[in-house]
Amino acid sequence: MIATQLRKWDRRGYLKFRPVPDLWSGGHPVVPASVSISTRTGKYWTFDKEGFASHDVGNWECRIAYADVLRVHWMAKEMEEKLRLKGTPDFDKLIIERTGDIDVVMDNLDQSVFPLLRAFEWISTANKERH
Numbered sequence: 001m002i003a004t005q006l007r008k009w010d011r012r013g014y015l016k017f018r019p020v021p022d023l024w025s026g027g028h029p030v031v032p033a034s035v036s037i038s039t040r041t042g043k044y045w046t047f048d049k050e051g052f053a054s055h056d057v058g059n060w061e062c063r064i065a066y067a068d069v070l071r072v073h074w075m076a077k078e079m080e081e082k083l084r085l086k087g088t089p090d091f092d093k094l095i096i097e098r099t100g101d102i103d104v105v106m107d108n109l110d111q112s113v114f115p116l117l118r119a120f121e122w123i124s125t126a127n128k129e130r131h
Contacts, residue, residue, distance in 0.1 A: 002052075008115065070127065072095070073096075094109065094120065
């Protein structure tokens, strides 16, 4: 889902993301095993079939399963803060609520914030329907 959204936005010229090389099956390319995007600060977020993780050069942080995503917020959790941030350079931030009461903050995403927001909204809705 995330790879699909990112590819759509890339084809439209909105994104700059670094895909992991495609896998090959019988001489034909298949969907990449994972896709990575880079932030404006040089941090990478890698997404695969089961979850996602962030990393700086040579430093991986913990992996988060999509099944743990409860809700996603664009820019901030509170409406007053969203209104304050609207139209500022801080528009490209997602806050992902997950099980265990630990939020994941993805910032400096530039235009990739929009396909990621859509994908995480879909994931959180699917998770709510399962539970």
